[in-house]
Amino acid sequence: MIRPGTRVIGALVAVVALTVLAALSIANARESATPARAATDGTVSLAPGPRLVARSTAPGSAGRLVSVPAGAPAGKRIVSSLSCARVYASGGNGLCLRLDGGLTTYQLVVLDTHLHTIREIPLVGVPDRARLSPSGRMAAWTVFVTGDSYNGGRFSTRAGILDTRTQELVPTLEDWTVTVAGKPYRASDRNFWGVTFASDDRHFYATMSTTGHRYLVLGDMAAHRLRTLTDHVECPSLSPDGTRIAFKSAHGGDPARGWRLSVLDLATHRVTPLAETRSVDDQAAWTDLHTVAYALPRGRDHSDVWAVPADGTGTPHVLIPDAESPAALGTTTPHVLIPDAESPAALGTTTPEAQ
Numbered sequence: 001m002i003r004p005g006t007r008v009i010g011a012l013v014a015v016v017a018l019t020v021l022a023a024l025s026i027a028n029a030r031e032s033a034t035p036a037r038a039a040t041d042g043t044v045s046l047a048p049g050p051r052l053v054a055r056s057t058a059p060g061s062a063g064r065l066v067s068v069p070a071g072a073p074a075g076k077r078i079v080s081s082l083s084c085a086r087v088y089a090s091g092g093n094g095l096c097l098r099l100d101g102g103l104t105t106y107q108l109v110v111l112d113t114h115l116h117t118i119r120e121i122p123l124v125g126v127p128d129r130a131r132l133s134p135s136g137r138m139a140a141w142t143v144f145v146t147g148d149s150y151n152g153g154r155f156s157t158r159a160g161i162l163d164t165r166t167q168e169l170v171p172t173l174e175d176w177t178v179t180v181a182g183k184p185y186r187a188s189d190r191n192f193w194g195v196t197f198a199s200d201d202r203h204f205y206a207t208m209s210t211t212g213h214r215y216l217v218l219g220d221m222a223a224h225r226l227r228t229l230t231d232h233v234e235c236p237s238l239s240p241d242g243t244r245i246a247f248k249s250a251h252g253g254d255p256a257r258g259w260r261l262s263v264l265d266l267a268t269h270r271v272t273p274l275a276e277t278r279s280v281d282d283q284a285a286w287t288d289l290h291t292v293a294y295a296l297p298r299g300r301d302h303s304d305v306w307a308v309p310a311d312g313t314g315t316p317h318v319l320i321p322d323a324e325s326p327a328a329l330g331t332t333t334p335h336v337l338i339p340d341a342e343s344p345a346a347l348g349t350t351t352p353e354a355q
Contacts, residue, residue, distance in 0.1 A: 091136025097127035140195035168195035
């Protein structure tokens with residue numbers, strides 16, 4: 001004879017078992033509803049074509065350079081053996097900022113189409129940004145550094161440039177001549193980051209910070225000169241046709257409040273906020289003339305590459321899951337647009353006190 005208490009315990013056990021089975025079924029259903037992203041080890045080419053490359057954040061391949069089809073970037077990926085903290089590719093060349101055998105030592109590696117090393121340069125600081133000119137000739141990087149006396153021991157940034165054809169090396173832009181609203185500016189607290197190149201391999205755009213203010217600057221490799229163009233532009237990214245700059249700007253001028261992704265038209269100076277309203281702490285990359293891509297963190301150790309139309313319309317969507325640091329290998333050939341005739345003051349540049 002089965003006691004009543006035994007029946008109750010048995011019923012409770014059955015309920016618990018059914019609950020566990022139901023939970024497992026739901027979890028399995030959710031997992032099966034998310035397509036598995038196939039990945040194969042293989043040879044990644046940086047040759048121009050309808051592909052995107054990025055840095056993987058997926059388990060088992062985190063940090064490695066991956067390649068995906070431009071038409072199906074969320075699908076099957078090819079995983080290379082190359083590991084980087086930051087990557088970029090253009091014009092058949094690649095740029096990899098990576099650890100150099102130690103926990104705090106990094107190096108810049110210039111790569112050819114087949115990921116063979118062209119040149120290695122030691123970096124002083126922690127890698128943050130990497131860019132190549134459309135031709136692949138000019139390489140730029142940004143690192144975080146400490147120890148600048150004017151910064152009270154906090155992090156500063158340092159941007160460098162390498163001409164891979166002439167081997168001219170610019171370790172830092174801080175030694176260059178700077179003009180603000182046409183006047184020489186010599187403040188010691190100038191910081192630069194987020195270089196993006198024009199197609200002539202001579203001019204580039206970057207961000208300069210000084211006295212707590214951020215500027216978009218135009219640089220000239222031949223003259224070693226920088227001049228301000230406008231305010232509140234961080235991490236610029238020049239469009240493939242050279243007419244627009246995607247950038248982030250701090251909400252209310254305060255980075256602690258996050259950043260808004262926008263696009264600046266260089267001809268009209270009009271700023272268009274993009275449909276991505278989350279804080280984007282990245283240097284965006286153009287995948288074509290109409291689309292901007294960027295990384296957003298997901299959890300502690302993962303990021304996804306998102307994309308959004310560059311005209312302010314549409315809705316953000318995941319472009320490459322489990323990835324960051326994207327670069328398109330087959331963007332439209334750009335043309336040169338350098339606003340040399342424009343006055344910095346006409347673009348609304350605030351003039352700090354020259355020092």
